[in-house]
Amino acid sequence: xxxxxxxxSYRIAVDCMGGDKGPAEVVFAAAMALEDIGPExxxxxxxxxxxxxxLLRKAKIADNPRIQIQHASDVVEMDDxxxxxxxxxxxxxxxxxxxxxxxxxxxAMVSTGNTKVLVGAxxxxxxxxxxxxxxxxxxxxxNQTGHFILMDVGANPESTPEHLVHNAVLGSIxxxxxxxxxxxxxxxxxxxxxxxxxxxxINRTHALLKxxxxxxxxxxxxxxxxxxxxxxxxxxTDGFTGNVLxxxxxxxxxxxxxxxxxxxxxxxxxxxxxxxxxxxxxxLKHHLKPERNGGAPLLGLSALVMKAHGSSSRHAIRGAIxxxxxxxxxxxxxxxxxxxxxxxxxxxxxxxxxxxx
Amino acid sequence: xxxxxxxxSYRIAVDCMGGDKGPAEVVFAAAMALEDIGPExxxxxxxxxxxxxxLLRKAKIADNPRIQIQHASDVVEMDDxxxxxxxxxxxxxxxxxxxxxxxxxxxAMVSTGNTKVLVGAxxxxxxxxxxxxxxxxxxxxxNQTGHFILMDVGANPESTPEHLVHNAVLGSIxxxxxxxxxxxxxxxxxxxxxxxxxxxxINRTHALLKxxxxxxxxxxxxxxxxxxxxxxxxxxTDGFTGNVLxxxxxxxxxxxxxxxxxxxxxxxxxxxxxxxxxxxxxxLKHHLKPERNGGAPLLGLSALVMKAHGSSSRHAIRGAIxxxxxxxxxxxxxxxxxxxxxxxxxxxxxxxxxxxx
Numbered sequence: 001x002x003x004x005x006x007x008x009s010y011r012i013a014v015d016c017m018g019g020d021k022g023p024a025e026v027v028f029a030a031a032m033a034l035e036d037i038g039p040e041x042x043x044x045x046x047x048x049x050x051x052x053x054x055l056l057r058k059a060k061i062a063d064n065p066r067i068q069i070q071h072a073s074d075v076v077e078m079d080d081x082x083x084x085x086x087x088x089x090x091x092x093x094x095x096x097x098x099x100x101x102x103x104x105x106x107x108a109m110v111s112t113g114n115t116k117v118l119v120g121a122x123x124x125x126x127x128x129x130x131x132x133x134x135x136x137x138x139x140x141x142x143n144q145t146g147h148f149i150l151m152d153v154g155a156n157p158e159s160t161p162e163h164l165v166h167n168a169v170l171g172s173i174x175x176x177x178x179x180x181x182x183x184x185x186x187x188x189x190x191x192x193x194x195x196x197x198x199x200x201x202i203n204r205t206h207a208l209l210k211x212x213x214x215x216x217x218x219x220x221x222x223x224x225x226x227x228x229x230x231x232x233x234x235x236x237t238d239g240f241t242g243n244v245l246x247x248x249x250x251x252x253x254x255x256x257x258x259x260x261x262x263x264x265x266x267x268x269x270x271x272x273x274x275x276x277x278x279x280x281x282x283x284l285k286h287h288l289k290p291e292r293n294g295g296a297p298l299l300g301l302s303a304l305v306m307k308a309h310g311s312s313s314r315h316a317i318r319g320a321i322x323x324x325x326x327x328x329x330x331x332x333x334x335x336x337x338x339x340x341x342x343x344x345x346x347x348x349x350x351x352x353x354x355x356x357x
Numbered sequence: 358x359x360x361x362x363x364x365x366s367y368r369i370a371v372d373c374m375g376g377d378k379g380p381a382e383v384v385f386a387a388a389m390a391l392e393d394i395g396p397e398x399x400x401x402x403x404x405x406x407x408x409x410x411x412l413l414r415k416a417k418i419a420d421n422p423r424i425q426i427q428h429a430s431d432v433v434e435m436d437d438x439x440x441x442x443x444x445x446x447x448x449x450x451x452x453x454x455x456x457x458x459x460x461x462x463x464x465a466m467v468s469t470g471n472t473k474v475l476v477g478a479x480x481x482x483x484x485x486x487x488x489x490x491x492x493x494x495x496x497x498x499x500n501q502t503g504h505f506i507l508m509d510v511g512a513n514p515e516s517t518p519e520h521l522v523h524n525a526v527l528g529s530i531x532x533x534x535x536x537x538x539x540x541x542x543x544x545x546x547x548x549x550x551x552x553x554x555x556x557x558x559i560n561r562t563h564a565l566l567k568x569x570x571x572x573x574x575x576x577x578x579x580x581x582x583x584x585x586x587x588x589x590x591x592x593x594t595d596g597f598t599g600n601v602l603x604x605x606x607x608x609x610x611x612x613x614x615x616x617x618x619x620x621x622x623x624x625x626x627x628x629x630x631x632x633x634x635x636x637x638x639x640x641l642k643h644h645l646k647p648e649r650n651g652g653a654p655l656l657g658l659s660a661l662v663m664k665a666h667g668s669s670s671r672h673a674i675r676g677a678i679x680x681x682x683x684x685x686x687x688x689x690x691x692x693x694x695x696x697x698x699x700x701x702x703x704x705x706x707x708x709x710x711x712x713x714x
Contacts (some may be wrong), residue, residue, distance in 0.1 A: 157556040191600040199514040224604030228612040241598050243548040247581030255585040
């Protein structure tokens with residue numbers, strides 16, 4: 001049953017419960033995702049079987065051999081805490097899906113559920129991959145010319161320089177799979193591009209990243225505006241700054257869209273412009289919140305876990321499944337283990353060098 | 358000559374050099390600012406006299422008794438470092454303006470020059486006010502309903518919980534003067550509003566802020582989207598996160614405006630909409646980058662220093678002068694000293710309480 005890495009078919013566990021829009025949205029996403037994944041791939045829908053069965057019929061995938069159901073009686077809610085969920089909700093769909101990737105029954109999992117529980121339970125159940133200490137969430141963001149990867153957007157708010165260096169290695173490999181870029185340019189987010197700005201953590205991270213030599217394509221410190229000008233493919237920051245940034249940018253985007261509509265709507269002089277605006281805005285929205293890129297992998301765990309936003313539409317969940325499958329196809333797990341081990345060896349050499357001084 | 362605090366006329370030193378647009382922009386800003394400030398107030402233009410004289414004639418303020426010139430032979434450039442500037446450019450206009458507020462010749466100063474030098478030299482020359490350790494930059498930002506204050510946007514990238522509490526006190530008083538709000542709602546920027554999220558620094562800051570009781574109107578942790586929804590008047594964060602945020606939001610804003618224009622321009626179907634868009638966009642831009650709020654005070658120093666963006670237009674510099682004058686009129690310096698002293702007493706009591714446990 002289990003597909004080992006390297007072959008070309010995969011089993012992806014899809015947590016159907018715990019998202020804001022309910023299991024129907026996830027089941028319809030799975031039905032659409034069948035078009036994106038390989039002909040031998042299987043999607044395992046995890047959740048309350050009595051709820052899922054009728055939804056599968058509605059989505060016309062009840063008899064599809066590429067769709068399976070894994071019953072799980074419980075649900076992780078948005079306000080559950082990791083330890084509490086692990087103790088009292090052992091048969092929750094999210095935890096069951098994690099068990100499936102742990103045991104090898106599935107090659108990856110996708111969830112729209114509680115991020116905190118996914119990060120906490122994922123780390124405890126799957127453990128970090130050899131060479132990594134903490135997982136990091138890698139989101140795909142729009143820029144003027146296409147997209148870039150921002151990480152960590154919230155898994156590890158207290159990232160150390162070593163965590164940030166690991167994230168640079170992991171993000172670089174993920175960008176190859178997700179953005180199709182051979183030598184992604186990796187930048188370290190800071191408050192000024194002169195060396196020495198940004199405080200001790202940034203200085204130390206910058207020094208360590210330089211020690212990786214050409215293992216990654218490190219382009220140096222970058223500032224907020226560089227991200228959107230398309231100067232960089234992977235932007236590394238701590239999970240606190242990344243999460244605040246993600247939510248603030250989203251907040252500003254919705255405010256802008258609201259203001260444009262308001263200003264267009266209030267003034268009859270702008271009515272024509274306002275009406276013409278809608279297709280432009282919706283194109284813009286499409287570029288900015290691309291449904292194709294609806295998922296953020298929790299990189300650095302021993303198996304692939306994709307997180308989709310709690311309020312994801314079926315299109316966004318489909319995007320998360322597609323991204324997960326893409327990552328499996330690129331065999332990012334093995335590549336990451338190898339690169340982390342090489343990077344850690346270089347960092348260790350550097351540390352010995354420092355002691356020698 | 359010196360106007361002591363409490364009376365109703367003020368002397369404001371305006372550093373005319375070191376901005377991206379040259380001294381003419383600043384001189385014209387000063388000419389316009391005469392309309393905003395009090396009839397007894399004086400603006401002291403600091404810079405190379407031989408450059409300034411002809412500009413004053415052009416701006417028709419050469420014989421205005423409310424405009425004075427203070428010659429300074431040198432200029433702090435954008436790539437100068439603080440210590441280097443302090444040592445080798447003693448007669449630079451920025452440093453001369455700082456000396457004037459230090460000696461009491463001026464009540465406040467405004468500069469569009471090098472932020473790093475202004476923060477560094479300002480801290481060394483003016484010293485933090487009693488009760489504060491480090492200055493913080495407080496920027497005025499737009500939200501759905503009006504404006505809020507974000508601080509620190511870059512003076513102190515390694516803020517401690519105590520610095521953040523001081524900033525909450527300072528920002529609260531500044532919001533009264535700058536936004537005209539009696540009991541500004543103060544929020545602590547973090548990655549989730551449940552207590553316990555965001556790491557040790559956030560937890561400790563949150564606990565200390567609660568200990569201030571009703572000294573400030575602390576509404577608790579806030580997330581990125583809360584800022585733009587108008588839920589809060591003062592948002593407190595460390596200088597690293599604040600600076601990254603400010604530049605990223607600016608970067609995203611310019612990207613969006615570019616994309617809207619591009620999408621409107623390319624497709625003839627949208628041409629009508631595109632043309633109608635320009636007035637909407639410019640209104641939006643006006644709301645988002647309000648020229649009236651072009652300056653950020655460096656709060657927590659013994660005298661008032663206003664920083665305007667290096668690329669400020671004359672309108673933005675005029676806004677910075679107006680904001681500085683507003684802050685003087687509200688006597689924010691004295692209010693801040695009193696509030697800091699009360700807050701520190703409460704924190705000290707709390708610290709003794711903790712030891713007692």
